Amino acid sequence: MATETHGEEGGLAFHPMDQFIVKPLFGDGPVGIVTITNVTFWMALAVLCVVALLVLGTRGRALVPTRTQSIAELAYGFVYRMVEDVVGKDGLRYFPYIMTLFMFIVFSNFLGLLPLSFTTTSHIAVTAVMAIVVFVTVTVIGFVKNGAGFFGLFWIQAAPLVLRPILAIIEVISYFVRPVSHSIRLAGNMMAGHAVIKVFATFAAIVAISPLSVLAITAIYALETLVSFIQAYVFAILTCVYLRDALHPQH
Amino acid sequence: MATEATDAASGAAESSVGMPQLDFSTFPNQVFWLVVTLVVIYLVLSRVALPRIAEVLAARQGAITSDIATAEELKQKAANAEEAYESALAEARAEAGRITAAAKAEMQAEVDAAIERADAEIASKAAESEARIDEIRKGAAEAVRDVARSAASDVVAAFGVKVEGAAIDAAVAAQMKG
Numbered sequence: 097m098a099t100e101t102h103g104e105e106g107g108l109a110f111h112p113m114d115q116f117i118v119k120p121l122f123g124d125g126p127v128g129i130v131t132i133t134n135v136t137f138w139m140a141l142a143v144l145c146v147v148a149l150l151v152l153g154t155r156g157r158a159l160v161p162t163r164t165q166s167i168a169e170l171a172y173g174f175v176y177r178m179v180e181d182v183v184g185k186d187g188l189r190y191f192p193y194i195m196t197l198f199m200f201i202v203f204s205n206f207l208g209l210l211p212l213s214f215t216t217t218s219h220i221a222v223t224a225v226m227a228i229v230v231f232v233t234v235t236v237i238g239f240v241k242n243g244a245g246f247f248g249l250f251w252i253q254a255a256p257l258v259l260r261p262i263l264a265i266i267e268v269i270s271y272f273v274r275p276v277s278h279s280i281r282l283a284g285n286m287m288a289g290h291a292v293i294k295v296f297a298t299f300a301a302i303v304a305i306s307p308l309s310v311l312a313i314t315a316i317y318a319l320e321t322l323v324s325f326i327q328a329y330v331f332a333i334l335t336c337v338y339l340r341d342a343l344h345p346q347h
Numbered sequence: 348m349a350t351e352a353t354d355a356a357s358g359a360a361e362s363s364v365g366m367p368q369l370d371f372s373t374f375p376n377q378v379f380w381l382v383v384t385l386v387v388i389y390l391v392l393s394r395v396a397l398p399r400i401a402e403v404l405a406a407r408q409g410a411i412t413s414d415i416a417t418a419e420e421l422k423q424k425a426a427n428a429e430e431a432y433e434s435a436l437a438e439a440r441a442e443a444g445r446i447t448a449a450a451k452a453e454m455q456a457e458v459d460a461a462i463e464r465a466d467a468e469i470a471s472k473a474a475e476s477e478a479r480i481d482e483i484r485k486g487a488a489e490a491v492r493d494v495a496r497s498a499a500s501d502v503v504a505a506f507g508v509k510v511e512g513a514a515i516d517a518a519v520a521a522q523m524k525g
Contacts, residue, residue, distance in 0.1 A: 113366060118373035129375040139384040146388050150396035157403050159410055165403075172400045192393040200388055220368045221377040226385075287368065 108301060112294035116218055116287065134214040135222075142203040142216070150199070171199065175332065182336035186343055193233075194339075197226060198332040205286060205324035209317070217327075218286035220279060227279035230335050238342035249345035278334055285327045289320040488523075495519045 121132045149171070153164030161169060175195045179187050201217055208215025216222050238246040250267040251260060293316050300309040367373070496519050503510045 116367040118367060118370065118376065127373045127376045129379050131376055133373075133376055133380070135373075135377050136380045139380050143384055143387050143391075147391055147396075150400070151391060154396065154399050154403060157399065157406075159403075159407055161403075168396075169400055169404060172397065172404070192389065192397055195397065196385060196389040196392055199392070200385060216377075216381070218368070219377055221374045222381050225378050225381055283368065 108298055110295065110298050112291040112298070115214065115290060115294060118219075135216055135219075138204070138207055138214045138216050141207055142200055145203045145207065146199045178333055179336055182333060183340045183343065187336065187339055190339055194332055194335055197230075197335060198328055201226075201282065201331050202325060202328035205328055206321075208286060208290065209320060209324060215286050215290055218283055218290060220283045223279035223283040224275070226331075227275040230278065230338060231275040234335075234338045234342045237339070238345060241343060242345055246342070246345050249341055253346070274338065278331070282327050282331050285323055289316065289323055292316055293320065492519060492523060495523070 118127055118133050118135055120127060121134055121137055125131070127133055149164065150168050153162075153168045156162060156165060158165060172195070175198050176188075176191060179191045179194055183190070204215065204217040207213055208218065238249070242248070250264045250271070252263050252267070255263050293313055296309050296312045296316065300306045300313070302309075496515055499515050499519060500510070500512070503515065
């Protein structure tokens with residue numbers, strides 16, 4: 097490789113974004129709607145992981161949990177408490193929905209950290225669908241539960257009357273920006289980290305800076321591990337916050 | 348740097364777009380599989396996993412609560428047993444004290460009686476001895492008087508003087524008194 101040219105960058109091939117390419121798993125045809133692609137494969141793997149942890153891990157129903165069962169219970173308790181604390185008791189009806197999002201994102205993120213893997217959550221198409229579904233669901237729940245009272249979310253009673261229309265405009269804009277920030281935050285974080293790792297990995301081909309490069313990859317990998325969890329947490333907790341707004345629009 | 352840029356550009360050209368994320372032709376595929384995935388996870392969680400975990404957690408909570416109650420009960424029992432033990436111990440101590448005191452008193456009485464008996468015996472023996480000593484003393488005085496009288500009459504006789512027995516008696520008695 098590039099080592100023969102003694103650090104000349106001419107031989108380096110930067111393809112940091114290639115890891116995000118969606119391609120069919122079998123053959124080389126076009127990507128149709130039901131084509132089995134690497135997206136399918138890694139999402140299926142995420143499903144298997146969720147099933148392994150939460151279904152197979154708890155099949156003993158042990159009073160004194162095994163390790164896997166402990167982790168499953170920990171995940172359950174973590175999300176359950178989050179929903180209870182942020183949304184309140186009446187939000188627990190939506191707990192399975194938030195748990196689904198959290199488990200899918202956390203496993204997709206972690207699976208994406210495996211070398212040569214494909215990170216489904218780094219795609220804006222994926223995160224946008226989740227964010228839009230959250231947005232639509234929350235808005236529908238808000239109107240079903242509160243009727244026109246849901247507009248109270250934008251009409252801030254605590255503010256002086258003069259400011260309220262201006263604040264209402266700002267609130268409406270911020271409300272509609274929610275799905276955008278919600279989805280881009282997750283996809284952007286995942287994509288950026290993976291791309292940076294790939295760039296550093298390419299530099300590792302140069303003998304002189306490869307130790308530094310490997311160190312940097314290690315450091316960023318650690319950071320990415322953290323980010324993987326935190327972004328799943330952020331996505332879930334923001335969903336909870338939006339849900340709370342829908343259930344209790346009177347701030 | 349320039350080659351780098353061209354490399355990146357050619358890499359991008361290979362993948363036909365700069366960011367695969369913005370390759371809209373793959374969107375339907377991703378959305379379709381995402382929906383399938385989420386539905387599957389949701390069904391698995393809401394039908395199997397979550398009720399099961401909730402059940403396990405509730406069972407554990409119940410077990411913990413009942414165990415704590417049992418522990419409380421056992422603790423109470425232990426405290427009761429200790430109390431009973433303490434009272435039994437105190438009772439036994441009091442009993443032992445009582446028995447000791449009784450034994451002491453009995454022995455004291457016995458000792459007192461023995462001492463009294465011994466004292467009486469000693470007194471009687473002493474009185475008897477005293478009587479005998481008196482008797483002996485009396486006997487001795489009599490003997491001295493006899494000896495003195497006979498010695499005096501012998502001495503007087505040896506001097507060739509004839510003295511009446513009564514005079515000698517009186518002289519001896521006077522001497523012995525003096």
